[in-house]
Amino acid sequence: MIRRGGLSSSHKLAGRLSGLGRALARVALVALLAPSAPWPAEAQQAPRSPNPRRVSGVVRADTVAKDLEHPWGLALLPDGSMLVTERPGRLRSVARDGRLSEPLAGVPNVFASGQGGLLDVAVGPSFNEDRLIYISYAEPGEDGAGTAVARGRLGKRGLENVQVIWRQQPKVGASRHFGSRIVFRHDGTLFVTLGDRGDYSEKAQDLSVTIGKIVRINQDGSAPRDNPFAGRGGARPEIWSYGHRNAQAAALDPGSGQLWTVEHGARGGDELNHPEAGKNYGWPVISYGINYSGTKIGEGTAKPGMEQPVYYWDPVIAPSGMAFYTGTMFPDWKGNILIGSLTPGGLVRLEMKDGKVAREERYLGDLRERIRDVRQAPDGSLVLLTDARNGRILRVTPASRR
Numbered sequence: 194m195i196r197r198g199g200l201s202s203s204h205k206l207a208g209r210l211s212g213l214g215r216a217l218a219r220v221a222l223v224a225l226l227a228p229s230a231p232w233p234a235e236a237q238q239a240p241r242s243p244n245p246r247r248v249s250g251v252v253r254a255d256t257v258a259k260d261l262e263h264p265w266g267l268a269l270l271p272d273g274s275m276l277v278t279e280r281p282g283r284l285r286s287v288a289r290d291g292r293l294s295e296p297l298a299g300v301p302n303v304f305a306s307g308q309g310g311l312l313d314v315a316v317g318p319s320f321n322e323d324r325l326i327y328i329s330y331a332e333p334g335e336d337g338a339g340t341a342v343a344r345g346r347l348g349k350r351g352l353e354n355v356q357v358i359w360r361q362q363p364k365v366g367a368s369r370h371f372g373s374r375i376v377f378r379h380d381g382t383l384f385v386t387l388g389d390r391g392d393y394s395e396k397a398q399d400l401s402v403t404i405g406k407i408v409r410i411n412q413d414g415s416a417p418r419d420n421p422f423a424g425r426g427g428a429r430p431e432i433w434s435y436g437h438r439n440a441q442a443a444a445l446d447p448g449s450g451q452l453w454t455v456e457h458g459a460r461g462g463d464e465l466n467h468p469e470a471g472k473n474y475g476w477p478v479i480s481y482g483i484n485y486s487g488t489k490i491g492e493g494t495a496k497p498g499m500e501q502p503v504y505y506w507d508p509v510i511a512p513s514g515m516a517f518y519t520g521t522m523f524p525d526w527k528g529n530i531l532i533g534s535l536t537p538g539g540l541v542r543l544e545m546k547d548g549k550v551a552r553e554e555r556y557l558g559d560l561r562e563r564i565r566d567v568r569q570a571p572d573g574s575l576v577l578l579t580d581a582r583n584g585r586i587l588r589v590t591p592a593s594r595r
Contacts, residue, residue, distance in 0.1 A: 238494065238495060238501060239464075239481070239501045239502045239503065239504060239505050240504055240505075240549070240550065241481070241504075241505055241506075241507060242504065242505065242506040242507065242553060243553065245541075245553040245554060245555050246552075246553070246554045246555070247554075247555050247558055248554050248555065248556050249556075249558075249559060250592055251556065251591070251592055252540075252556050252557065252589050252590065252591060252592055253589070253590055253591070253592045253594075254557055254560065254577070254587040254588070254589050255587065255588050255590070256291075256585050256586070256587060257287070257291045257576070257585075257586040257587065257588050258277075258287050258291040258292075258293055258585065258586040259583065259584075259585045259586075260293070260583055261277060261279055261285075261293070261578075261583070261584040261585065261586070262279045262280070262281055262283070262582060262583075262584065263279060263280040263281065263310070263580055263581065263582065263584060264277050264278065264279055264280075264565060264566075264578045264579070264580065264584040264586070265278045265279070265280050265310070265311065265312050265313065265565055265566065265578070265580070266278040266311075266312055266313035266314040266315075266328075266329075266566055266578075267314070267514075267566045267568050267576060267578050267586070268314045268315055268316050268326070268568075269316070269568055269570060269571075269576065270316060270320075271316075271320065271321060272289075273289045273571075274286055274287060274288055274289055275287040275576070275586070276314050276316075276326065276347075277314070277578070277586065278311045278312060278313065278314050278328065279310075279311065279584075280305060280309075280310030280311060280312070281303075281305045281310055281311070282300060282302070282303040282305050282310060282311045282330075283296040283297075283300070283311065284296065284297045284300050284311065284314065284328065284351070284352070285297060287586065291586070297350065297351035297352060298350050298351030298352065299345050299351040299352030299353060299355050300328070300330075300351070300352065300355075301330065301332070301341070301343055301355065301357065302332075302333065303330045303331055303332070303333070304330075304331040304332060304333040304338035304368070305331070306331075306338075306368045307367075307368025307369055308331075308368060308369050308370065308371060309330075309331030309338055309368050309371055310330065310331055311328065311330045312328075312329045312330050312331065312340075312371060312373040313328065313329040313373050313374050313375045314326065314327070314328050314329075314375075315327045315328075315375040315376075315377065315383070317344065317377075317412070318377050318381055320347075323346065324346050324347045324348075325344050325345070325346060325347075325412075326344065326345060326346075326347045326352060327342060327343070327344045327375055327383065328342070328343055328344075328345075328352075328375075329341070329342050329373040329374075329375055329385060330343070330373070331368075331371050331373075332357075332360065332364070334364040335364075336363060336364045336365065336366065337364045337365045337366035337367065338364055338365070338366075338367075338368065338371075339360060339361035339362070339363065339364035339365065339390075340360075340361040340371045340372060340373050340385070340387055340388075341357055341359065341360045341361065342357070342358055342359040342360075342375065342383075342385055342410075342414065343355055343356060343357045343358060344356055344358055344412070357414075358410070358412070358413055358414030359385070359408075359410050359414035359431070361387055361403045361404065362402060362403055362429070363402060363404075365390050365392070365393055365404070367390045367391045367392045367393065368391075369388070369390060369391030369392075369439075370388030370389050370390050370391045370438070370439040370457075371387075371388050371390070371439075372385070372386035372387040372388035372437070372439055372440055372441060373385070373386065373387070373388075373441070374386045374440065374441060374442065374443040374454075374514075376443045376444060376445055376452060377445075378409070378445065378450065378452070379445070379450045381411075381412060382409050382410065382411055382412070382417055383409070383410055383411075383412065384407055384408070384409050384433065384443065384452055385407070385408050385410065386407050386437070386440035386441070386443050386454060386456075387403055387404065387405065387406045387407065387408060387437070388404075388405065388437070388438065388439035388440070388441075389404055389405035389437070389438050389439060389476065389477070390404055390405075393405075394438070394476065394477040395477065397435060397436050397437060397438065397476045397477060398435065398436060398473070398476075398477075398478065400422060400425075400427065400428035400429065400432060400435060401427055401428065401429065402429065403429050403431060403432065405435065405436065405437050405438065405476060406429075406432050406433070406434065406435045406437060407432075407433045407434045407435075407437060407440065407443075407452075407454070407468050408429075408431040408432055408433055409431065409433040410431050416429075416430035416431045420432070420433065420470070421433065421470040421471030422471065433452075433468065433470055433471075434468040434469065434470065434471065434472050434473070434474060435472075435473055435474070436473040436474040436475045436476045436478070436499065436500075437454075437456055437468075437474055437476055438456050438457055438458065438459070438476040438477070438480075439456055439457045440454040440455065440456035440457075440466075441455075441456070441457065441512065441513040441514070442454060442455035442456070442512045442513055442514050442515035442532055442533070442567075443455075443515065444515045444516050444517055444530075445517070446467075446517055447517055447519055448528075451467050452467060452468055453465070453466070453467045453468075453515070453517075453530065454466050454467075454468055454515075455512035455515055455532055456512070457509070457511060457512065458480060458481065458482035458505070458506070458507075458509055459480065459482040459483065459484055459485060459490060460482050460483050460484065460485050460487075460509075461481060461482035461483060461506070461507035461508060461509060462480045462481035462482025462483075462490075462505055462506075462507060462509070463482075463505060463506040463507075463509045463510055463511070463512055464481070464502035464503075464504070464505050464506075465502055465503045465504040465505070465530075465543070465550070466500070466502050466503060467503060467548075469500075472500050473498060473499050473500060474499065474500050474502075475491075475496065475499040475500065477490060477491050478491040478492055478496055478499060479491055479492060479493060479494055479495055479496050479499050480494070481494055481502070481505045481507060482507065482509075503548070503549065503550065504543070504549075504550045509536060510532070510534040510535075510536065510537075510541055511534060511535035511536035511563075512532050512533065512534065512535075512541070513533045513534075513535055513563075513564070513565050513566065513580075514532070514533035514564065514565055514566035514567040514568075514577075514578070515530060515531060515532045515533070515567055516530075516531050516567045516568055516569050516575075517529070517530060517531075518530075518531055518569060519569065520569055520570075520572070520573025520574075521573050522572065522573030522574055522590065522591065522594075523573065523591065526542065528545055529542050529543060529544050529545060530542070530543040530545060531543075531567050531569075531575065532567065533563075533564030533565055533566060533567045533577065533578075534555070534563075534564055535563040535564065535565070535580065536563070537558065537561075538557075538558060538560065538561055538562050538563050538564060539555050539556055539557040539558040539560065539562075539564060540555065540556040540557050540564060540567070540575075540577065540589070541553065541554075541555050541556075542554045542555070542556065556589075557589070560579075562579040562581065562585075563579060563580040563581065564577050564578065564579060564580070565578040565579065565580035565584075566578040570588070574588050574589060574590045575588070575589035575590075576588055576589075577589060
């Protein structure tokens, strides 16, 4: 046994050298395991969805209309009526009392297979003057199908003077991941979300095609001159951002005018993003999800030059449809993001603070219905679509309101 302070100077020197060797070995091991260059994205990884609070008894949902076949998109008109799409290819008007019209004329032929069909509908920014309506849909073609955007004047019996203003390129032989949400920017241009088409995920990184992108176009379908890739050789000028899997929820922040989206991950990894001009959101190189087979996706969760999501979900919520709440019927929700959930179903509320998610709550889970779209009515109530063979339009109000 060696007493404390009883080591000779030679033993002390040997001990110090041995300790120095161990320290150098630790430094070498850390250097070996670390990436060759710092990854800023890893230092700021996205917060994961915590265990959200599931709330009951706070809101009520009343049926406005029913017997809709897989409704997908909803638009509120200035007179209080609505337009609703059905994925098999029908567009209907909905009176204020919930009466459904017969299918409106003028809808283009759609690819109504898999996840394809007639998808979103949006009211043009000058509707009171020109009555223009914009629709997105899966368009059939010789090489397969692709998302297309058309516009037409809303007449008494349907759409008139319909023009296809934009087409996703190329069309491919797959029936999944069409994206297809339409959002008008304050300058009158419109964003369209575009999925990776399922079997073509690598195309989300290819700027020569519009698969797995968000595009920004003028109302005639042309590309704005100030788009980030306009004038760049080999890149499509319509592209706003890229590296997206399948965003089916999109809305503008009414305060900043900034676009926000929520996109489907694979098994895990649904993402909340605010896509900025020219930026790469990573799919399929990085993801917080895994393949349905259980295997790893891409290179991990972060990589230089690729954006991190603001927030992500695991398990997924299968997001579709979203709105920023600006009304007074739910005063505590002002500025919050409301998202439809297909799985497990219901309404997701994100309380936002300084551009980050401060809290998540979920409502209407007891309905056990797939919420496909979310809109805010002028009176501050919410209007939801349920995606089913006999889908419904629901109006959501406080449970205490009678």
